[in-house]
Amino acid sequence: MKKTAGIHHITAIVGHPQENVDFYAGILGLRMVKKTVNFDDPETYHLYFGNDGGKPGTIITFFPWANAYRGKIGAGQVGVTSYVVPTGALPFWEKRIGKFAIPFTKETRFGENYLSFEDPHGLQLELVERENGELNHFEFGGLTPAVAIKGFGGATLLSARPAQTAKTLEEVMGLEKIGEEGDLMRFRSYGEIGNIIDLKLTPLSRGQMGVGTVHHIAWRAEDDQDHVDWQDHVRNHGYGVTEVKDRNYFNAIYFKEHGEILFEIATDPPGFAHDETPETMGENLMLPEQYETHREKLVESLIPIQVRPLD
Numbered sequence: 001m002k003k004t005a006g007i008h009h010i011t012a013i014v015g016h017p018q019e020n021v022d023f024y025a026g027i028l029g030l031r032m033v034k035k036t037v038n039f040d041d042p043e044t045y046h047l048y049f050g051n052d053g054g055k056p057g058t059i060i061t062f063f064p065w066a067n068a069y070r071g072k073i074g075a076g077q078v079g080v081t082s083y084v085v086p087t088g089a090l091p092f093w094e095k096r097i098g099k100f101a102i103p104f105t106k107e108t109r110f111g112e113n114y115l116s117f118e119d120p121h122g123l124q125l126e127l128v129e130r131e132n133g134e135l136n137h138f139e140f141g142g143l144t145p146a147v148a149i150k151g152f153g154g155a156t157l158l159s160a161r162p163a164q165t166a167k168t169l170e171e172v173m174g175l176e177k178i179g180e181e182g183d184l185m186r187f188r189s190y191g192e193i194g195n196i197i198d199l200k201l202t203p204l205s206r207g208q209m210g211v212g213t214v215h216h217i218a219w220r221a222e223d224d225q226d227h228v229d230w231q232d233h234v235r236n237h238g239y240g241v242t243e244v245k246d247r248n249y250f251n252a253i254y255f256k257e258h259g260e261i262l263f264e265i266a267t268d269p270p271g272f273a274h275d276e277t278p279e280t281m282g283e284n285l286m287l288p289e290q291y292e293t294h295r296e297k298l299v300e301s302l303i304p305i306q307v308r309p310l311d
Contacts, residue, residue: 002233003174007152007194008218008250008266009048009059010081013071014121015211017045017064017305023119024049024060026310027100028083029143032282033272034249035305038063042291043301048249051151052138054272054281056220056250057194058151063215066303071210073124075160075203076260078214080116080124084153084193087129090115092147100310109198110181122212128153133193141309154196155217156184159259162201168257169197172237173219191220206260218252218264227251230265248288249274282307 014020024030033054038044044065050058060081073079085093093115097104104117116126127149136148159165166185169175175187175197183202189195207213221227227244231253234241241255250266257263272281285302287295 001174002230004189004219004221004230004265005191005195006057006189006220007155008056008220008264008268009061010078010152010155010214010217011061011063011264012081012123012214013068013209013211014062014064014119014123015068016066017047017062017303019120020047020062020064021305021307022310024062025307026141027096027102029138029140029148030060031138031140032307033059034286035282035284036248036286036288037291037298037302039247039288042287042294042298045302045305048272048282050272051136051149053278055151056266056268057133057191058136060152065211069210070122071213072208073122073158073213074205074207075158076262077158077207078155078217078261079158079200080126080156080198081214082114082126082128082153082155082196083149084130084133084151085127085149086135086146087131089147090127090129093127109184110179110186123214126153132195141311150193152194154194154198156198156200157217157259157261158200158204158207159261160203160206161259162199162203165257165259165261166199168237168259168263169199172234172239172257173263194220216254216262216264218266221265221267223269224251224267227253227265227267234265 030049033050034048036046038046048061114126133150135145178188179186185199187197239255245252252266
């Protein structure tokens with residue numbers, strides 16, 4: 001039976017790109033590990049944020065469209081993206097989020113304490129303390145490894161058919177069901193990070209894609225051969241799966257599970273440093289080869305952005 005290590009990345013739709021950068025880099029302290037363009041809409045950025053090394057399990061990516069219509073969070077989407085911080089770091093984050101006047105709530109589920117809030121464009125986020133996962137050594141805006149976000153804790157999935165999504169998580173993706181609490185069912189993968197998935201058991205009204213919603217969740221494949229094996233594995237379970245797509249920093253296949261959530265499976269290699277050095281990742285606008293000859297025109301069409309501390 002095939003098993004994924006967990007989440008590779010999560011991709012969401014947001015509004016103004018500078019607001020996006022200010023929140024995820026300036027407030028949350030994540031590293032911008034790649035500044036590129038949407039391969040299907042090259043006049044739009046595709047921004048990647050993660051830990052110091054830009055490792056799978058830490059990467060959130062965004063398509064920022066300024067002045068685009070607001071989406072609706074609902075069935076067929078990731079409802080909440082969870083980040084994991086070191087044990088003892090939540091009091092620091094409560095103060096930091098309050099400092100920037102971001103409303104938050106606190107809750108407990110499955111014996112863990114969560115700090116829940118929204119980003120400027122309506123994406124639902126939460127922080128949870130866990131021992132697992134290596135520390136993030138990217139220091140920015142006064143954040144240190146003792147408190148910095150390590151990467152994903154996991155995600156809460158909103159399904160149109162929760163029983164079918166649960167079956168897919170177990171039988172196709174190889175996650176283990178480890179508990180139920182209220183209207184949530186919890187699953188775990190074998191990875192150290194991005195390994196906890198909560199599935200809401202109450203069917204919701206259908207979500208609508210737009211600003212403030214997650215476009216897809218991507219799961220990890222070890223390498224290109226494992227990726228092809230995953231493609232066969234998904235197809236053998238009756239799903240229509242795409243051909244392998246070269247996303248420059250990983251290869252990707254896509255399928256929509258029966259609860260209407262778009263799943264991607266992405267390779268860990270080659271990673272984000274193959275066209276920049278590990279030290280300079282995210283500093284320059286990186287374009288795929290097919291768009292390099294249009295660089296000047298694309299730069300003119302993109303809204304200027306900068307990574308800046310907000311303290």
